[in-house]
Amino acid sequence: MNIGQRTSRFYYGWVVVGVVFITLLVSAAINSLPSVLMLSLEDEFGWDRGSVSAAASIRILLYGLMGPFSAAFMLRFGIKRIMILSIALLVVSILFTPLMSEVWHYIVLWGVLVGLGTGSLANVLGVSVANRWFVKHKGVVIGLLTASAATGQLLFLPLLAQATEAMGWRFSIYLITGALLLLIPLVGFGMKNHPSDVGKPALGEEHVEKPVPFTGNLFTTPIKALGSAAKSGTFWLLAGTFFLCGFSTNGLIGTHLIPACGDFGIPIVIAAGLLSLMGLFDLIGTTFSGWLTDRFDSRWLLFWYYGLRGLSLIFLPYALGMGYTQLLIFSVFYGLDWIATVPPTAKLASDAFGKEKAGMVFGWIIVAHQLGASLAAYGAGVVREALGSYTVPFVVAGFLCLFASLMSIRIQKARKLSAGVAA
Structure with missing residues (x-):
């Protein structure tokens, strides 16, 4: 003790x-x-x-x-x-x-x-x-x-x-x-x-352990971590689902929800308020997702998160056309799921690639997230200019999220993956 x-x-x-x-x-x-x-x-x-x-x-x-x-x-x-x-x-x-x-x-x-x-x-x-x-x-x-x-x-x-x-x-x-x-x-x-700076172990451990000294090169070590992780199918499934996560959140909704509301005559103050409401429910949903991640299989959590997000995005064009009540329902539901995917994704990365490497590997998974966000931010705008509506980008993103839910259950449980990365 x-x-x-x-x-x-x-x-x-x-x-x-x-x-x-x-x-x-x-x-x-x-x-x-x-x-x-x-x-x-x-x-x-x-x-x-x-x-x-x-x-x-x-x-x-x-x-x-x-x-x-x-x-x-x-x-x-x-x-x-x-x-x-x-x-x-x-x-x-x-x-x-x-x-x-x-x-x-x-x-x-x-x-x-x-x-x-x-x-x-x-x-x-x-x-x-x-x-x-x-x-x-x-x-x-x-x-x-x-x-x-x-x-x-x-x-x-x-x-x-x-x-x-x-x-x-x-x-x-x-x-x-x-x-x-x-x-x-x-x-x-x-x-x-x-x-160890305050003389205590990590919460849940019995003994105080000093951090392992970092001895690698500051610029090549993250790249080597990427090379090692890339040999694992788990990494590509996590990066792929996170690419679609970025595509369907800050890249699409975070960038284009306000102009999409403008297409239906919804004032910018109300549209910004909807995003703000999403932020409030995101705090609740993502924190609760962390609690669930401590107790349940992260792969199945991701399955449900991406699946429900996909259904909400498919519903969004209908909500925009129907009025404020439907948009309010979308904002609450979508806000709860905004980035609830992060805790289970981070846990799967930590379990698969080890505590010391997890930060760098998860960093590369975030790169995939941002690439997806950039693609959606640009692509949705191009499609909107061509078709005069955001319906196609929203529905396509919804079906991509459904595909991400199927990818999630393909992730293998961590066995000896961390040994391969640490080598």
């Missing part, structure tokens, strides 16, 4: 979870801001939509690509240090935003620098914390931290829109900068890298 656990019933890992939760919420607010700024920047500087969108495209790509490399940096330098450096990078890039005068300034600041900063404060951060601090309740922690990122983006969207409309886009910039500055002392004093 561990003495630390006898002397105190409070587990410091929950403080770490709180710090990371707040950090991911603020990071999510940053990710939601470009869509709010787009029209204001076009009006003030005369920039065209394509140039402004280029920054968003680069940011989305880097947000995904940073995952596996961020995991390696956290292993080498510690989670706390990487969090502070990422927040500092975001502060610098956002503070320079009011000084920009050319579109390439915006692309560098909000495409490259913000993409690098937010990409280091993404799902890999939550998975890394959960793997280090928790054996018991790991699924709940992953669900809670994952939900904070997606929920924050959806919840902050209408708030930042109102602030920009009332006070101007620069006010929103300063508001976000202030929130980031408050994060630095919070992370500096509250964050710990590993349970």
Whole structure:
């Protein structure tokens, strides 16, 4: 029996979870801001939509690509240090935003620098914390931290829109900068890298264990982890289903629900409110998904999540045409399932490829997610221009989700896969 656990019933890992939760919420607010700024920047500087969108495209790509490399940096330098450096990078890039005068300034600041900063404060951060601090309740922690990122983006969207409309886009910039500055002392004093830093084991373990030193190359080790994982069919099934997850969530609904509502005469404030409502129910659904992940077979959870999401997307064109009540039903149902897929996907990756490699491997799975999101964000817009409706993209995404549900039950239970990756 561990003495630390006898002397105190409070587990410091929950403080770490709180710090990371707040950090991911603020990071999510940053990710939601470009869509709010787009029209204001076009009006003030005369920039065209394509140039402004280029920054968003680069940011989305880097947000995904940073995952596996961020995991390696956290292993080498510690989670706390990487969090502070990422927040500092975001502060610098956002503070320079009011000084920009050319579109390439915006692309560098909000495409490259913000993409690098937010990409280091993404799902890999939550998975890394959960793997280090928790054996018991790991699924709940992953669900809670994952939900904070997606929920924050959806919840902050209408708030930042109102602030920009009332006070101007620069006010929103300063508001976000202030929130980031408050994060630095919070992370500096509250964050710990590993349970051994407070003399305790991970919750659910008996003995205090020191973290395994990271000895590989910071840039080639994530690529080697990808090469090892790619030999497993489990990796491709997880990456494939997550590709379709991104395609059907932030790529499609997150990008195109508001303009789709506009096609039916639904005001933008109401459409943004629907996304905000999804964010609220996402927090409930994804956290509950983590609880389920601790207790049930993750493969069958994914089967139901993707299947139900597919049915809801097929229902969406009907809901748009029928009115607010049907859209409200869709928003609640879809919000519960928004990213409920993350906890079981992360658990399957951790079980298959080992705790130490899980962050980097899951980072590559997130890359697949972002590629799917990018394809949907662009492709749905092209189809809408060609056909004059979002019906085909929504229905196609629904059937792809049904296919993802069948892919999920093809995933094998972890046996000796982790040994192959660690070799």
